[in-house]
Amino acid sequence: MDRPIPRFATTVGVLCLVQFVDVLGVTAAIVAIPSMLEGVGAGNAAAGPIATAYAMFFGGLLVVGARLGHRYGHVRVLLAGLAVFAVAGALGAVAGEAWQLVVARAAQGTASALTVPAALSLLLASASDAGERYRALGLWSAAGAAAGASGLFVGGLFTQLLGWRSIFWVNAPLAVGLAVGVLVWVKVRPVQDRTASLDLVGALLLVTSVMGLVLGTALVQDPDQRGRGLGVVGAGVALGAALAVWLRRARQPLVEPSALRRPRLRLGTLGSFVNTATTSSTAVLLTLHLQRRLGFSAFEAGLTLLCLSLAVVVGSTTAPRLVRTGGPRRPAVLGLALLALGNLVTAATIIGGGGSTGGTLAGTVTGLLLLGAGLGLSSVACNDIGTDLPEDEVTTATGVLNTGAQLGSAIGVAILLLLASPGTYGAVPAAAVAVLVAGATALVAARAVARWRFA
Numbered sequence: 001m002d003r004p005i006p007r008f009a010t011t012v013g014v015l016c017l018v019q020f021v022d023v024l025g026v027t028a029a030i031v032a033i034p035s036m037l038e039g040v041g042a043g044n045a046a047a048g049p050i051a052t053a054y055a056m057f058f059g060g061l062l063v064v065g066a067r068l069g070h071r072y073g074h075v076r077v078l079l080a081g082l083a084v085f086a087v088a089g090a091l092g093a094v095a096g097e098a099w100q101l102v103v104a105r106a107a108q109g110t111a112s113a114l115t116v117p118a119a120l121s122l123l124l125a126s127a128s129d130a131g132e133r134y135r136a137l138g139l140w141s142a143a144g145a146a147a148g149a150s151g152l153f154v155g156g157l158f159t160q161l162l163g164w165r166s167i168f169w170v171n172a173p174l175a176v177g178l179a180v181g182v183l184v185w186v187k188v189r190p191v192q193d194r195t196a197s198l199d200l201v202g203a204l205l206l207v208t209s210v211m212g213l214v215l216g217t218a219l220v221q222d223p224d225q226r227g228r229g230l231g232v233v234g235a236g237v238a239l240g241a242a243l244a245v246w247l248r249r250a251r252q253p254l255v256e257p258s259a260l261r262r263p264r265l266r267l268g269t270l271g272s273f274v275n276t277a278t279t280s281s282t283a284v285l286l287t288l289h290l291q292r293r294l295g296f297s298a299f300e301a302g303l304t305l306l307c308l309s310l311a312v313v314v315g316s317t318t319a320p321r322l323v324r325t326g327g328p329r330r331p332a333v334l335g336l337a338l339l340a341l342g343n344l345v346t347a348a349t350i351i352g353g354g355g356s357t358g359g360t361l362a363g364t365v366t367g368l369l370l371l372g373a374g375l376g377l378s379s380v381a382c383n384d385i386g387t388d389l390p391e392d393e394v395t396t397a398t399g400v401l402n403t404g405a406q407l408g409s410a411i412g413v414a415i416l417l418l419l420a421s422p423g424t425y426g427a428v429p430a431a432a433v434a435v436l437v438a439g440a441t442a443l444v445a446a447r448a449v450a451r452w453r454f455a
Contacts, residue, residue: 011126011188012136014181016143018078018119021174022112023144025085026054027151027309028158028167029105030283031302034291035164042098044288045221048417049102051284052214052410055276057109058116059406060207063254063399066117067198074118074125075189078182081114082175089171104168126188145316149309156302164298202254205243210407212236214414221421255403259396267452268386268397269404271332271378274445276405277412278339278438279375282346283308284413285420285431286364289350294360304361307368308375315376328381328388329449335378336446342370343439350432374442379405412438 029036033047040046069077088111092104123140127133158166213236219229247253259265283305290296290304315335322331349363386401419434 007185007187008126008128008132010185012123012139014178014185015119015123015126016139017181018082018115018178019140020143020147021085021171021178022116023147024151024154025108025112025167025171027148028155029054031152031155031287031298031305032159032164032167033284033287035159035298036101037098039164040096040098040101044417044421045218046098046102047284047288048218048221048414049215050098050105051280051417052413053102053105054109054112055280055406055410055413056210056214057106057207058112059109059403059410060210061110061113061203062117062403062406064198064200064203065113065115066121066399068114069118069121071198073189074121075182075186077114078118078122079179081111081118082179082182084114085111086172086175089168089175092168092171093165095168108171122186122188126186141316145309145313149306149313152302152305152309154302156297156299159298159302161299197252199250199252199254202243202246202250205239205246206254206403209236209239209243210410212239214410217414217418221418255400256396259393259400262389262393262397263453264388265386265393265397265400267449268382268384269400271336271382271385271445271449272401272405273408274336274442275339275375275378275382275408277408277415278343278442279308279371280409281412281416282343282371282435282438285416285434286346286368289431290364304364305368307365308372311369311372312376312379313372315373316380317376319377319380322377323381323384328384330381331377332381332385333446333450335374335376335381336442336449338370338374339378339442340374340439340446342367342372342374343435343442345370347432347435347439350429350435 030051033051036050037043037046065077065081084107088104088107091107092101095101095104120140123136124133127136155167158164158170212232216229216231216233216236219225219232222229247255247257286305287301290301291298296304319331319335345363346367349360349367352360352363383401387397389397416434416438419437420431422430424430425433
């Protein structure tokens with residue numbers, strides 16, 4: 001049955017706004033982290049949990065969120081996610097201690113794990129033919145890219161003019177407006193599968209294992225808490241091992257172990273993990289460095305980091321053409337090599353930070369442009385590698401790739417903040433050493449992708 005164009009357009013518009021607000025909430029908070037730490041009287045050790053709580057819960061619960069939509073209805077789950085998003089914003093806005101901010105960010109990640117897969121499923125179901133499907137997916141990707149490009153700027157602007165709490169307060173009216181839009185304009189109802197397994201045990205093991213690694217590394221930064229931190233890290237590793245055992249024995253596991261045996265999916269997931277681990281971590285370190293060491297305001301830092309997001313847009317729009325003409329391997333290797341080079345330039349800029357402000361700014365912008373272009377190229381190419389599978393495995397592969405990307409962000413930020421915590425290694429700034437480690441990781445990954453056999 002033909003669907004009126006206005007209905008399709010409004011449905012896609014509302015659902016793309018859900019994607020826009022989700023991504024905006026992630027990126028806007030990054031540039032406000034130094035102000036948050038000052039506002040609640042916390043030290044740099046709290047930056048890791050605050051920065052990574054969202055990604056931990058989004059990545060850990062993404063597959064569960066998708067299955068909830070299939071089981072109980074995507075519109076219901078989307079509305080529930082928007083409600084959680086509004087409550088999480090209110091919690092963050094009134095937070096008086098660092099742990100309360102971590103809880104708020106974790107709740108935001110949980111909300112996104114509900115809203116993103118539900119909105120995407122509704123978006124795809126709204127298309128009546130292949131042409132509409134491609135247009136809808138293009139607008140969905142554009143919404144995410146636009147939010148990523150503007151989020152750092154918006155976060156810096158709000159923090160500068162209204163304070164960091166405004167970044168959380170604004171979520172409540174946005175969520176209410178989106179919920180009204182969904183109820184009024186989104187009429188499509190995909191087929192439900194009430195037998196879909198949730199595997200809450202698997203999701204719990206995944207989230208708690210990553211949480212142990214992230215919170216443990218934060219504790220290790222404090223000499224008085226180092227022993228406890230190592231114990232928490234050990235618990236995270238043990239929970240990860242328990243997850244591996246569970247996935248092999250569960251009847252309907254969070255991720256089918258057979259899917260993980262696909263070389264293409266393993267390679268794509270590795271690339272997705274490294275992409276975010278070596279860029280999100282550098283972005284957080286630069287946010288702290290620019291504001292706490294160089295005296296940038298939140299707005300100035302956000303404006304500087306905007307270069308990263310704009311370059312991501314350029315890289316991600318260039319990558320599909322390179323993939324079509326020569327396959328995904330070359331753009332993936334090129335993207336990872338650019339990540340290595342961008343981190344090298346950034347580290348050199350931090351080391352030479354005692355020079356002129358103009359020189360420091362030029363080096364920072366150059367590094368960010370390289371990082372953004374590399375992230376855009378490699379992300380698209382790694383997604384293509386990981387999803388070039390039989391049709392019945394593509395949905396699982398997409399969930400695995402997204403989970404890998406989110407967990408890469410969480411673990412990468414935690415490790416690099418730990419490496420940067422001493423302040424200096426001899427005469428070398430610790431932040432520069434941490435960024436160099438990120439660059440070396442990207443270089444090793446580029447070599448692995450270049451040699452990996454897909455078949």
